[in-house]
Amino acid sequence: MSQDPSQDVATEFEEAANHETIKLSPELDHAISNILETKDPLDSSDFDPIEYINLIFPGEDSLATVDTVLAKLRNKIWAMDKEMRELVRSQTDAGVRGQKQLEETRQAIQELFNSIKQIKEQAAESERMVQEITRDIKSLDHAKKNLTSSVTVLRRLQMLVSAVEQLRTMAGKKQYIEAAQLVQVINQLLAHFKTYRSVNQIAALLDSVTQLQADIKRQIFRDFESGFVGGALRSQLGLLSDACLVINILEGDARQSLINWYCDIHLKDYRGIFRNNPEVAGLGDVSRRYAWLKRLLKTYDEDHAVIFPPEWKVAEVLCDKFCHDTRQDLSEVLARADNSMDVKLMLQALQTTMDFEGKLDKRFGIHNLEEESGPTSDDVQPPKTSRFFKIISSVFEPYLRHYIEIEDRSLSDIMEQYRARPVLQEEDAVLSSSTDLFYLYRQTLVQCAKLSTNKPFLDLVRLFAKWLKQYADLLSSKLPKDDKKAITEDEIRITCLIINTGDYCTTTTTQLEEKLSEKIDEEFRPLVNFNRERDAFLDVSSTGIKILVHGIENCVEPALNSMLKRPWGTLEAVGDQSEYVTIIAQTLMSTVTVARRTFASNTKYFRTFCDKFAESFLGRYYNTIFRCKPVSEIGAEQMLLDTHALKTIFIQMANINSDTPSQPPATYIKIVTKAVTKVEQLLKVVLRPYQPVEGIVETYLLLFNDHSLTNFQKVLELKGLKRVEQQTVIEAFQRRVPTDSLPGGSTGTLSGNPAGSSFTNAMNAISGSTTSTGGKIESGFRKFVAGMKRS
Incomplete structure (x- = not known):
């Protein structure tokens, strides 16, 4: 009677539970799966029996096939058991066969070793037999070799003796062509007997050969002495030529x-x-x-x-x-x-x-x-x-210092001539003395390079450096000295010529240095350096720019004095541009035109002059405004108009007397705009009514970002407020400053940048009071600008 299928399943699960489960590492398990290439879920390393059973029996209806499933599982288990038994049996048989084959291999190796040993013994025995058989043959072979060598040495010795005798005979007859051939043969034969000097006979023969060659040498020298009597060739021309063939072969x-x-x-x-x-x-x-x-x-x-x-x-x-x-x-x-x-x-x-x-x-x-x-x-x-x-x-090189000394004295005399030469006689953009000096340098350089490029040439380099520095000092001495008076047109031309010359000398000095480095010897090349001289010429040009800026500022000084005399606190209405602005325009027109014409194509230094002059003069103009106190609101409006006119003048100044007017450089426009903006900020604070007091304080702080009470008080004094009025505004300023959150703190100056949108709002509020002056500025200045363009 068969058991219940459910009991069989339970029994099998109990038996499986009693067996120990072997778990492999994931890497080994993965490798085995790749080798077997199986897709059976039972072979998976992460096999879950419960999930597998639920997959087979998804519902109660599927339990009706449990017997069929169990039958299949039993068949599979039986097949696996059978396969495992066969594998175990085959592995057991393989072990037995392997042991048997190992024993057979060992036996074969032992037999091979015995065979090799026997062959080696037989080979040694054969070698002994061969040596006994050939012993006499080897002795005969050595004897033959020694005999052959002896015969060869005797034959060469015979040839050497014969050649020596023939050489003695030919030398006695002065047949030098044959003697030369014999000497060559003897020299070749002697090379074979150098190892036999221990033999007395051969040593004596070699000494006789050496003596014979010495005798031949003395004989040939006597022939030359008799052939050249007092240095003049008398005869035996062919004999002496042949004798040279022998001398050419003789050793020593x-x-x-x-x-x-x-x-x-x-x-x-x-x-x-x-x-x-x-x-x-x-x-x-x-x-x-x-x-x-x-x-x-x-x-x-x-x-x-x-x-x-x-x-x-x-x-x-x-x-x-x-x-x-x-x-x-x-x-x-x-x-x-x-x-x-x-x-x-x-x-x-x-x-x-x-x-x-x-x-x-x-x-x-x-x-x-x-x-x-x-x-x-x-x-x-x-x-x-x-x-x-x-x-x-x-x-001659150590004595070329005398030549350098002469060049030094010559340059000294030339420099004295340059000092006495008037600058205004020049017609070119640079002083002719500079071009003459470098032309002289070039000629002297070429001449000295032909004589020496060693130490004397280095002395010349140092001489050039010395007089370049002297020439830079000469240029500086010709610049105008009095900086308290207005500069004249002649002084402007002189200053611009010297600036141009300094620039020309700076560039040419670099070229001279390169040429000298190219010519001088390699060991002295690092010593060729004209940096100090270049700096001296740069200082000349820089000093010239400063003198030119300060001199033209002095020319404009009367216009600023006229500005100070105007009653800015009592002006009743805003008119056209002030007279002092017209004076400034006319003065700059005359002076800057001369400078531009003299600078000629040297636009670099003209641009530098414009930058420096605009920055310096507009700063001076800003400071002059503080000396014009008091300034009423009408006066401030008039100053704003004048300032706008000055800005136009300076923008036009960059293209004055230019054949092809163009937009001034961005750097120059930035300098002018920054300086004018600073003036406009000051005047717009002055324009602001002091009532309410918070308004003028806020305007000042927004425009200048300055918490200095001293600076603020200067603006109030410029505005012409009385002491009592100033005190009210100062109290408001002091109340405002501690709570102010603007960055920068107290700067101690009246300069600053607008602060974002607050500045824009303040400017919009202030600009209403100056709108009416815009048309007057344009109409009042149109004629002046047109006049500058025509000129």
């Missing part, structure tokens, strides 16, 4: 000794003539020295060059020795003449010497470069052209 210093002998015998007369004879050894006779060498080289090229091989470079060595002798002689001549040096004669001698060196460079420069410096690319210039580069002329 034979070739150099012969070349030195030839040079010494031909320079003997030169040394006797120019070294021991003061009449022809002076600087004025330098050209005779070089003419003497020129004749000697001509004789060498025509008669002697065929004797010596070209690779000996005998002519070059001859010139080199001549140059060193000449350098020594001239060094002594210059030292004796140092205290009474004739600079003109010295420079002529130096120029003649440099021309001579240039000719030697041209003749010997190319192959010297190839040998001494190696091949050079097209982009890299060698530091010298040959060994003759300044080989003699460098001895």
Whole structure:
């Protein structure tokens, strides 16, 4: 009788619960899932049995299939058990087979080891047998090698002895061509016997060979001595040429000794003539020295060059020795003449010497470069052209200080001429003395660079710097000195010319510095610096601008005095622009026109002048307003009109006398606008009625953002309030300041910027009182502006 299916299921679950559950790591579980590639939910690592059962039996109706499901599960369990038993059985059989195969492998390795050992023993036995068989053959082979070497040495020894005898014979007959060949053969054979010097016979033979070559060398020297009697070639030209072939092959210093002998015998007369004879050894006779060498080289090229091989470079060595002798002689001549040096004669001698060196460079420069410096690319210039580069002329460098001293005195005289030259005679935009000075510098630079680019050139650089500073001081001395009186038109032209000249000298000094750095030797290049001199010329231009601004301000001083005399507190109505404004316009028209015309194309400094003058004068105008107290409300309105006119004048001033009027620079407009705005703010506070007192206090604080009671009191005094009236307003100001939240605190000045929308509202409130003056400003100033444009 079968059990109830539900009891079977319960029993199976109880048995499963008794088994230990093995949990794998997530990584291992994931790897196993990828390998098995199964989609069965039972194989999932996060399998939930309750969820799985609910999935199979979603409702009570589905429980009717429980038996079918259980049957399938039992079949699956039975199949898995069967698969597991087969796997376990197969793994057990595999272990047994693996053990058996391991034993078989061990046995095979042991057999292989025994076989290798046996083969090694047999190989050793075979080697011993071969050595016993070939022992006699090796002895015979060594004997053959030694015999062959001995035969070769004996044969070479025989050849050496024979060659030595033939050389002795040929040398005795002065057959130098054959002798040269024999010497070459002997030198090659001697290389094989250097290791046999311990053998007495061979050592004696080598010594005899050395002695023979020395005898041949002495014989050849005697032939040359007999061939050149007193330095002149007598005969045996072919014999001497052949002898050079032998000398060229002989070991040691034979070739150099012969070349030195030839040079010494031909320079003997030169040394006797120019070294021991003061009449022809002076600087004025330098050209005779070089003419003497020129004749000697001509004789060498025509008669002697065929004797010596070209690779000996005998002519070059001859010139080199001549140059060193000449350098020594001239060094002594210059030292004796140092205290009474004739600079003109010295420079002529130096120029003649440099021309001579240039000719030697041209003749010997190319192959010297190839040998001494190696091949050079097209982009890299060698530091010298040959060994003759300044080989003699460098001895003049310590004495070029006399030349620098002459240039110093010359520049001193020229500077005195510049001081005496009137500035107003100039017709160009810069003083002609500046262009003359830099032209002279350029000529002197070129001339000195030809003579030396070493220490004397550095001395010239310092000389230039010295007189540039002197010239800057000269320019400063020509600027107008009296700053208390109005500047005249001539003084304006002088000042502008000097400003232009300072600017020109600043730029040209930079170019001069670059040129000097380019010419001077590399080691002195960091010492070329004209910063101090450039600063001096910049100071000249800067000082000139200050003098020009202050001088033209003095020209406008009468207009400001006229402004002070006007009764601003009792004006009854606002009219056209005041007379002092017209005077200012006329004065600026005449003075600034002269300045603009003199500045010419130097717009940089004219713009600088306009900026400085506008800032300075409008600041002075602002301070003058405080001296016009009291100023009534009508007076303030008139001043506002005048201020607007002044702004137009200054805007037009930037283009005065300009061929192509254009919009003034933004920086200049900003300076003028800022200064005029400051004046307008002051006048608008004065325009404000003091009743109610809170109104004028609020207007002042909004326009100036200034909590200084002293400054505020100055405005009240300018407005002409009485002491009692001032006290009421001051009390309101003091009540207002502690609670004021505007940033900046007490500034102590009457300058400030508008503060946001409050400022806009205050301006709108104030502008109502000045609206009626707008048309008067425009109509009253239209003629003046039109007149400036026509001019």
